[in-house]
Each structure stands twice: as C-alpha cells, then as structure tokens.
Amino acid sequence: MTELLKISLPDGSVREMEPGSTPGDVAAAIGPGLAKAAIAARVDGELRDINRPFEGDAELALVTSRDEEDALELARHDFAHVLAEAVQSLYPGTQITFGPATDDGFYYDVKAPADREPFSMDDLPDIEEEMRRIIKADKPLRREVWSRQQLIDKWEAEGEIFKAEWAKELPENEELTVYWSGEDWLDMCRGPHLASTGKLDPQAFKLTRVAGAYWRGDQNNPQLTRIYGTGWLNKKQLNAHLTRLEEAAKRDHRKLGREMDLFHLQEEAHGSVFWHPKGYRIWRELEAYMRRKMDKAGYREIKTPQLMDVRQWEQSGHWGKYAENMFAVPDMVPEVEELGDGPANPSVAPDADWMAIKPMNCPAHVLVFKQGITSYRDLPIRLGEMGCCHRNEPHGALHGLMRVRQFTQDDAHIFCTENQVVEEVKAFIELADQVYRDFGFTYDVKLALRPEKRFGSDEDWDTAEQELRDAVAVSDMQGEGDGKLEELPGEGAFYAPKLEWHLTDAIGRTWQVGTIQGDRVLPDRLDASYVGEDGEKHRPVMLHRAIFGSYERFIGILIEHFAGRLPVWLAPVQAVVATIVSDADDYAKEAVARLEAAGIRVESDLRNEKINYKVREHSHAKVPHLLVVGNREAEEGTVAIRTLGEKEQRVMSLDEAIATLKAEATPPDLREG
C-alpha cells in the first residue's frame, strides 16, 4: 500500500493524492471548470508545469489566467519557444541560443544559416504565420530530464555550437531538463511551460523588430540576430499595449523638443545640443533652482577649465582608463593647407603638446582643493560646479538629450574625513530625495559595486561599499520606487562604488541621473591632503555627486514625464493673452504688462485669427494658461482663463489672475508651507 501525498491548498484544506499525480489532477479533482482554467501551478512557492508530478507532500496554488503576472510570464516564455521552433522550421540550419520573457513580451537570439543573410523585418510576417500554425497545432509541451552528456551529444550532432557550448558548462549535479514541443522539436530549458502550445492565443502576440545581439552579451563573440516580440494573454491586451506604445511615442522628448521649439540637433555637431530660447529657459529655471538648493546645503560653487594638459589626465588615471572617450586637442596653431575652395586640411606637428577637453570635473576640483593648506577643521568642503563636459561616446549610444557628447552636470565633490562619509552621504541622499520629489518623480536606487578593472586596495573598496550601504540604511527616502536597494556587482567606476538614482522615460527605459561615489583613489593619485588634529597629513575621502546628472538628460526626462506639459514654474511660456477682437488689443497689452511686472513669462496673441484657432495653437504649444480677452473682459477688467488640459474656462478679475499665476509660477523650494 503506497502512501498518499498530502497536498495543501491555499484555503487551508488538504487533499490526498496518489503518488505520481500532478497539479492538473488536483484541479480535475476539484472541478472541471478549474481543470480547464488552470494553466500552471505554484508548488511550495515555485512556479511549475501543470503536468509535472508532485515529488512529495506539497503546498499547491493553482495558477489561472487571473494570476496575470505568472500567466504572462509563462505565455511569453512559451511564445519565445514557439518563435524558435518556427524559425527553425522555416529556415533549417538556423541555430538557436536563448529566448527569455521580457517586460512586455519575449525575444529569441538565433544565428541564421551560413548561406543566408541575417533575418530582417521582412521575414517577420512569415515567422509570425508559422508561429500561429504551431500554436494552432496545439502541440503538447512535455518536460523531460536529460543528462548533461545527452544534451551535449544532441546539440553537437545537430551543429548547434552555441547550445553545445552552453551545455558543456552546465553543472553536473543539477537536474537538467528539456521541453518537447510535440514529438519533433525540443529546447533545453528550465521551464516551466504551459501544457501545450494551444494554450497561447494566436492573436495575442506580434513580432516587433530584429536587432543584433552578442552571444553571451560579449562584443568579442559572434553577433546573433535577436527577434523581439510582444506577447500577451489575449488580443485585447495586445492592442492595449500597442496603443500604449503609440501614446508613449507621442511624448518622446525628441519629437516634443521640435514641436515645442525647445532645442535641435544636427549632424555638424552630432551629440551636442542647440538650445533654443524656450528650451534654455527651462535650463535656466533648473539651474537657478539647483543653485538655491546647493547654496542652502553648504556647497560653494566654482568654475574650472575646459582644457587641461594631457599630463594632468595621465596623473589622474583618466588618460589610461578613459582616453578612448576623451577629445584631445593639439596645443599649437595647426598648419592649414588651403586647397582652393576645397576643405582646409589642418595638420598637426608630431611634437605637438596635447590638451584634453574635460570628460569630468573631478580632477580640477581636487586641484582647487589642493590650493593652500586645509585643516581638518575646514572639512567637509563641498565644491560645486555646473560643469560642462565632453565625452566621445560610441556613436550607437547617442540618443536625443539622454545620451550626448557635450553635457553639463550639476556636479560637486565633497572632501571629508573618514568619519564624515556616512553622514555626508546621508545628507546627500536626503537632498536628492527632496529634489526628485519637487519634480514629482519616484526613483530606483542601485548600488554599483567594484569593477574588475579598478584602482585601490580591496580593503578600501570594502569600506567604501559598506559606507554607501550604511548611509542608505540610515537615510530617510520618501520618493523611492520599490524601496529595495539593488546591488550591481562589477558596475562601479574604476575609482569608486556608486549609488545611482534611476528615472524612467516614456517607453520604460531607465536612465541614471543622480549618483554619489565614495572615492579614495583620486585624492591619493593627485596627492590631496589635509592636516589632522594630530598635526599630520591625512588623505581626505572624496565624494563625487550629482542629482540632475546632466541638465540635458534631466530635461529630456522631464519632457517625457510631463508629456511636454511642464509645471508652470518650468514652462518656457507660462501664459498667453489672446484677443477675440481687435477692440480688446489695448486691454490685452495692459494685461501683458501687468503680468510681466509680476514676473510671469507671458506673451500676447493679437493676431487676426479666430479664438478657436488661437486656443488650438497654444494648446499644441503646451502653454499652461491661456488668458482670453474680448470686449466683455475689457469692460469688466477680467480675463477668461483656459488652463491646459481643462475644457472649462474660469472668469476672474485680472488681479486675481495675476495672483493665481504668480503662486503657480513659484518654484517648489520657494513656496511657503
């Protein structure tokens, strides 16, 4: 007599099941409805196939499509497998590698057969069709445990060199599984999967693009073709997602930047921004705001050179570790050969001295710190700079305002003693939190730990990393996202670990803005010191920090975050006074003069156009307030305010309107209460 398995269910009940039975059997025992709805199971908390037998007593929670997160993960993973199967079925000789679920779908990295070009967008319709065929065939997805050698033999026999390479590195003692799709195709996979391909909705996915991706993420390896898709549980979800993407595209800062006449980019200065009056207005407001914040927080602002002798960069270590991203300039008058009307051909003498344009401000700040003799009593010293830096970024990395070659940081370096580090980092974390909340952002904080290539001793790295963790633990952060501190091994700077603040753009990509880094390397390399209580020289710790990160990136994120509808205090034009008839022109001019006198950024629109047209145009321009005046308003001394995003107008006296606008135009740090 075999002993029955005790399967506990979420409602607290316990079912006794025959050994070898599966979560599917439990579902069937409970009722036919559930048997049909159950797509997978959580067994002792682990997501598993519905048909994978229990290995003993267990806690079971059946997963249905109502458990959206699990269901989506499973479906996307299955879509990825179906994608791989479809590609191999259509194009024999294609090698498959990996294909995980993503935030909105799935991808699979494949290597096209040698006699074929890499896959392109044109191939996607055929592949989609083949995927639908596989889904409709309702092929069972069956789990099987294989030995490592079995896997290696199979992949090698089939010429799957990537899979074989991977299989060889799998641990010997772990249970290795494959999943069959029907009887004719399989992939090595940890699972879990749905019971069959037919559980997928053939109308709930769409292949979206192809792109190159390196095998195992290393650019020294062959490049594969990554086929991306978006995958959902049903067509409705898919369509909703596609609509969301369209909406997100509308708030792309590059598009809005042009439409709102904020800035432009052009090839002759690619990667550098031409700021237009309206865009630079936003910049100036941000800069004024940040200056007030930093002044109050005990920073002192400085300005340091754009160009320094290359020898200085050698000493700081940048020339060795960072030269490929630096712009170098010969310190000489170039010989210019005139070729008639053709291009001038400057040539550089072989013995020219070289200068480099600063890619960061830190070495210059150390040089400022080193002037004179500093006592421990003076510490901490916080030196701030709106520092314009140039970095020669890989061209494929450039992206609107988000990743540029010339940018200005709200940079500062805090020189302090060992004992002051945690306290200073804490103060910074709270300052950053205030700033992000003033803009309505939530954020994620990550801790980037020591990279492979680095300066400094392991003991110093241990200390520096722990200080950042300690500071986070004692800090008061309110505007944060999920509240967990994610640690990123190997991602720190060559001189210091970094705390990083990440914000999200319109389509969900995250961008680092703020950072603070605890550096013991640069003060040492550049021989910075202070005189301690004991009269001896000591090395200060140097904290590198920024909150906006760069004005360029921060403005890009602001534009996307607000879809161009910036808060009044940041809006380049805060109000437009628009007339209905020309008889109201004089009154409109008076209103504009009074608004200007109150410090409001206001423009007038006296054109001979219908009010409908003016409303439409200024709404498109995302002007927060439109003050409409006609004969009625002129007589009564009122304005009809139409606020962006609202359908209703409010009529109020001009005085009242000025007071309202003035309050809204006040930057958040200057508001009372």
Next chain:
RNA sequence: GCUGCUGUAGCUCAGUGGUAGAGCGCACCCUUGGUAAGGGUGAGGCCGGGAGUUCAAUCCUCCCCAGCAGCACCA
C-alpha cells in the same frame, strides 16, 4: 563600435531610370469671429555627401556621414 533599417520642402510623408508632389507650417489678401483647424493666393527642394553603372541617376551599385531600434559601452 556591432547588426538591421532609414535619409525627398521648416514638419509629417507620397513618388518616378528622363532633375518632383500632398497636408500642415510660412508670406500676402479677404474675414473682427467667444474657447482645439474661416476662405483665397503665393513662395519654398543640389531628393544626406562622394564615386560608379547608364545617352540619362533622387531612383540601381559601392563607400562615407547622420538618424532610428536593439546589442555592447555609459569612468
């Protein structure tokens, strides 16, 4: 930098082996109209740059540049 795609008027985009078109915007005229497109007329383009094939190239081929998506990179 790598893979793929794209580059035509200020913007969004059609189009053709015989040097070009629309809508919006812009200018001018008419219209003074109460909250998201009033009407008319007109100007505007070395079809990203270079080389090649061709009687002829915006169109085909090659190289370069830039942009887009992803990868890699982001001190």
